[in-house]
Amino acid sequence: MDILIYGIINSISLALMALGFALVYGISRLPNFAHGALYVVSGFITWTLLKGLGLNYFLSILIAMAVTGLIGGLLYQFVLIRVRGMAISEIIASYAMGLAVLEGLRWGGFKGMTYTLPVFAEGSIILWGVPVDYHRIMVVGIGGAVVLFLWVFTHQTRVGLALRGMAQDERASLMLGIDSDVMAVVAMVFGSVLAALAAILLLPLGNIVVEAGYNVLILAIAVCIVGGLGSWVGSVLAAFLIGFAQILTVVYVGSHFQMVVAILAIIITLVLRPSGLFGKQKELEERV
Amino acid sequence: MEQKRKERLDRGIKVRTDTIYALMSAREMAYLVVPRLVLICGFLLLPLVMPSMYWQRVISIVCIYCLLAISFDFLAHYVGLVSLGGAFFIGVGGYMAAILNTHFGLSPLFTIPLATILGAAICTFLLLPCLPLRGVYFAIVTLMYPLALARIIEALDIFGGTDGIMGVASFPNRWIEQYFMVAIVLAFLFGMRRLVNEDLGLVFQAVKDNDQAVRASGMNITFFKAIAVFIASAMGCLGGASLVHIYMWAGISQFALDFSILPIAATVIGGAGTLVGPVLGCVILVPVSELLRAFGTLRIVFYSLILVGFIVLRSEGLMVYGQRKYHQFERWVKV
Numbered sequence: 018m019d020i021l022i023y024g025i026i027n028s029i030s031l032a033l034m035a036l037g038f039a040l041v042y043g044i045s046r047l048p049n050f051a052h053g054a055l056y057v058v059s060g061f062i063t064w065t066l067l068k069g070l071g072l073n074y075f076l077s078i079l080i081a082m083a084v085t086g087l088i089g090g091l092l093y094q095f096v097l098i099r100v101r102g103m104a105i106s107e108i109i110a111s112y113a114m115g116l117a118v119l120e121g122l123r124w125g126g127f128k129g130m131t132y133t134l135p136v137f138a139e140g141s142i143i144l145w146g147v148p149v150d151y152h153r154i155m156v157v158g159i160g161g162a163v164v165l166f167l168w169v170f171t172h173q174t175r176v177g178l179a180l181r182g183m184a185q186d187e188r189a190s191l192m193l194g195i196d197s198d199v200m201a202v203v204a205m206v207f208g209s210v211l212a213a214l215a216a217i218l219l220l221p222l223g224n225i226v227v228e229a230g231y232n233v234l235i236l237a238i239a240v241c242i243v244g245g246l247g248s249w250v251g252s253v254l255a256a257f258l259i260g261f262a263q264i265l266t267v268v269y270v271g272s273h274f275q276m277v278v279a280i281l282a283i284i285i286t287l288v289l290r291p292s293g294l295f296g297k298q299k300e301l302e303e304r305v
Numbered sequence: 306m307e308q309k310r311k312e313r314l315d316r317g318i319k320v321r322t323d324t325i326y327a328l329m330s331a332r333e334m335a336y337l338v339v340p341r342l343v344l345i346c347g348f349l350l351l352p353l354v355m356p357s358m359y360w361q362r363v364i365s366i367v368c369i370y371c372l373l374a375i376s377f378d379f380l381a382h383y384v385g386l387v388s389l390g391g392a393f394f395i396g397v398g399g400y401m402a403a404i405l406n407t408h409f410g411l412s413p414l415f416t417i418p419l420a421t422i423l424g425a426a427i428c429t430f431l432l433l434p435c436l437p438l439r440g441v442y443f444a445i446v447t448l449m450y451p452l453a454l455a456r457i458i459e460a461l462d463i464f465g466g467t468d469g470i471m472g473v474a475s476f477p478n479r480w481i482e483q484y485f486m487v488a489i490v491l492a493f494l495f496g497m498r499r500l501v502n503e504d505l506g507l508v509f510q511a512v513k514d515n516d517q518a519v520r521a522s523g524m525n526i527t528f529f530k531a532i533a534v535f536i537a538s539a540m541g542c543l544g545g546a547s548l549v550h551i552y553m554w555a556g557i558s559q560f561a562l563d564f565s566i567l568p569i570a571a572t573v574i575g576g577a578g579t580l581v582g583p584v585l586g587c588v589i590l591v592p593v594s595e596l597l598r599a600f601g602t603l604r605i606v607f608y609s610l611i612l613v614g615f616i617v618l619r620s621e622g623l624m625v626y627g628q629r630k631y632h633q634f635e636r637w638v639k640v
Contacts, residue, residue, distance in 0.1 A: 273460035
């Protein structure tokens with residue numbers, strides 16, 4: 018039973034980490050390697066507002082999400098847009114930006130165990146004989162709500178439809194009057210806000226450390242690759258696959274292997290089926 | 306309004322030195338030889354002019370990064386495989402040399418060549434399933450390899466686990482160490498320049514430009530990519546083996562991101578696709594990064610920002626710019 022319950026919690030956490038990355042890649046074909054940095058930055062902003070300035074927790078969360086979205090948008094508008102379409106330059110530029118932010122935070126003395134965010138609700142409950150704390154239940158609830166919201170947003174609103182149009186065929190959507198540059202910025206802002214949301218939900222469960230940025234990036238890439246780059250449904254399903262695989266290895270092999278599972282999942286998926294489990298097969302773009 | 310455009314023309318001396326006329330006068334000979342001599346003499350003099358032991362050690366480190374950067378440039382711009390896993394080559398070569406030295410008691414004279422060949426073979430073998438991948442997919446998978454290996458070593462607690470392998474033999478003395486590294490870099494630099502213009506190099510170039518055409522000519526692309534990866538990883542493993550003997554220690558930090566990101570930064574700054582550009586980039590970047598060592602991780606911030614600046618604003622790099630100024634003159638002409 019604990020495997021099932023903690024597997025679901027872990028899977029929803031992975032899905033939350035990966036959604037932002039999947040969204041940005043799905044829409045503007047931009048592998049946003051600064052995703053992990055955005056995740057840590059939003060945790061840091063929340064901490065500063067909450068502990069440094071003494072603001073209300075809820076208010077500081079909202080401000081942190083807005084600021085992270087803004088950072089993401091500016092990053093795209095002033096740096097990444099110039100290398101758009103050159104996949105390798107995009108990777109190197111976004112990765113270098115992420116590295117600069119993370120190592121800058123580390124240099125600024127942002128390390129160690131002292132930086133923690135409070136959980137939303139103290140206490141725990143016994144579910145089918147397994148103790149689960151309220152915060153983890155809220156993570157699952159909010160995570161499910163976010164996935165549902167994204168689905169409704171991309172299927173029902175004008176901006177959402179425009180984003181999906183761009184994801185499917187950029188040239189055709191250009192002809193229909195959708196400004197692809199504006200939409201790419203919107204996608205990046207959304208992706209950053211999702212990274213911030215994931216950070217705010219997941220960081221209270223541990224410490225805010227710079228290393229989390231690298232791990233989140235690896236996990237997000239793992240989920241997106243296994244699910245198929247650009248496929249959102251695939252990403253959610255892959256999150257469950259990797260989430261349960263991780264919990265099973267932790268229980269039966271050892272907790273050291275948790276990240277190894279994610280990394281090996283990336284390598285094996287890329288070798289066997291680069292478009293992932295649910296991606297559209299584009300044989301010639303991926304391999305020869 | 307009068308409009309003008311900039312016109313670039315090859316200098317007369319460049320056109321003459323392209324052919325047999327290069328041998329006709331001292332000036333033409335000098336035009337060809339001086340840039341190369343400046344590079345060679347500069348490298349040979351470097352260990353002599355360094356003020357302290359510490360900076361002499363930096364020379365060796367510069368040379369290791371040079372090897373990695375040449376290997377990145379070769380794979381990315383002459384074969385079309387963008388490998389973000391320089392640390393993978395360094396780590397495999399390093400651990401190989403350390404194990405050969407501490408467990409089998411071989412001296413550096415044997416461990417370095419052995420680690421180079423065996424390490425390159427292991428790297429090529431491990432990367433073999435990924436070779437058909439293209440573009441982003443290959444880049445991501447190579448980025449994951451060093452991480453995977455480091456975590457596996459950590460999790461299984463093999464090869465000394467997180468402590469690493471201590472007590473590796475050092476070079477006999479520092480002059481041998483530095484001149485060995487300098488000689489290796491120069492040999493590989495000129496060797497690779499020769500290689501990319503040989504028949505094999507032409508096939509590599511064709512694989513980069515249009516792999517379907519190569520395949521249609523009845524050549525096995527994966528085989529040629531494997532050869533290219535073997536050559537590139539041999540350079541990386543050689544660097545890793547030397548690094549281990551310089552620091553007398555092999556550990557997980559040899560899979561660190563430094564070895565993946567700095568050579569790329571050096572290549573972008575120095576000029577991609579020139580082979581000598583990455584060397585120039587390393588000679589600039591590594592000492593600057595050493596100067597900033599007092600600031601801790603700020604140096605990573607610093608070279609990440611330089612990297613972004615160059616890739617976004619000046620993507621041609623210093624060496625391409627320099628070559629253009631050397632070989633061509635510019636003038637404004639009326640449209």
